[in-house]
Amino acid sequence: MIGRNLLQSTKNNALPPLLQLLACLRFFATGAYHKLIGDSMHVSESTVGRCCRSVTDAILGIRWHFISFPRDDKARQTKQEFIKIAGFPNALGCVDGTFVRIMTPSNNEQDFVNRKGYHSLNVQMVCDAKFRFTSICANWPGSVHDSRIWRESALCQQFERGEHNGFLLGDSGYPCRRFLMTPYLNPQTDAQQRFNASLCRTRVLIEQSFGILKRRFSCLQGTLSTTLPPRPRGCSSGLVLGISATNNNDSSYFVGIIDVIIIDIVYINIIIIIDIIEFTINHSIQNDVHLSMVHDLFSVKKSAKMSP
Known part of the structure; x- marks a missing residue:
């Protein structure tokens, strides 16, 4: 679904899509500073920021499906x-x-x-x-x-x-x-x-x-440790989700990394990660360490489950 979009990078030695997704999901799950996430994954702070933006844009592109x-x-x-x-x-x-x-x-x-x-x-x-x-x-x-x-x-x-x-x-x-x-x-x-x-x-x-x-x-639950862009990014008109920036009569508002966080990723993250795992396997970038990180991210304790 979003694997091919994450492969479109102008950077040399860009992170594979799977690691980009893991870095972004770690931010969603913890709200930690990008530097701390980068240290845990052995990448730079700026790389984590780019991963969050790339995954954000990729998920926004498929939001209407969910x-x-x-x-x-x-x-x-x-x-x-x-x-x-x-x-x-x-x-x-x-x-x-x-x-x-x-x-x-x-x-x-x-x-x-x-x-x-x-x-x-x-x-x-x-x-x-x-x-x-x-x-x-x-x-x-x-x-x-x-x-x-x-x-x-x-x-x-x-x-x-x-x-x-x-x-x-x-x-x-x-x-x-x-x-x-x-x-x-x-x-x-x-x-x-x-x-x-x-x-x-x-x-x-x-x-x-x-x-x-x-x-x-x-x-x-805490304060989002990310700065807000000075100007809104454009999207198509008539959005029900409210995840794009719009110009109001009073002032201009924005969307940043919160766009994807507000989207109920509960219903799309499993689909995304399965799709990217398949895509990365096809491109010979599967790694046992990566797969163990996937398992850790999506292991849910029974005590945390809630039913209607």
Whole structure:
């Protein structure tokens, strides 16, 4: 899938695709400084940075294969899965925002200070009943409210145009719309209380999805040890994922290495590594040490597994 892209390097004696992927995944899994990762793999700090950028770009090129909002048969299946949780009908997903701490940016620094007092991005995500992310918007600073991110998102515009038959579940930070259900602030009747109970039991899946993602990729739990590019990189318009930089009426935002981290790599890393292993074997660069590193990276303790 991405092996051939990683082979396209202008550097002499470039790292094989497998090692590039391992260096990048180690950063995702630990959030360690590039220098420490380079020392552990006997490569330079700058090489680790290039590996992260190369793998990031390669994964971005195939993101649509793994993250997409449910439609048609998938939408009907998603509704059935949600209704089994707490009886809430016609739900297509749960939406919420989460803060991803970043280093202090040099430009528009105050825009990135969130309500908790630290610099971050405010990342909007939508998940299904199986903790899979179906929509991501990661191009807003931490000071922006959840309701504005939703209002400006491509997914909201799709709902307003009637492209989706169903609705999302959100907390009280979102406005109640015909396609976005929020709880009653002061329930007065038994029916309203049952409505709130069913909605909250279902909506908690997005909080659990955040926990699973940040638990697996520890770089999201602390401050991302990477600097932000001064200007955004262009991508095609109408992105639902929000992993490209966009120009807003207020200021310009960006994407850096966080693009791929925010993507739910939980659902693509196994496919990527199998593809690259096959590709590297065909090019006679297989190494027992490399394969042992693959085994160590993807060994998961039973105690860390979570089921719906």
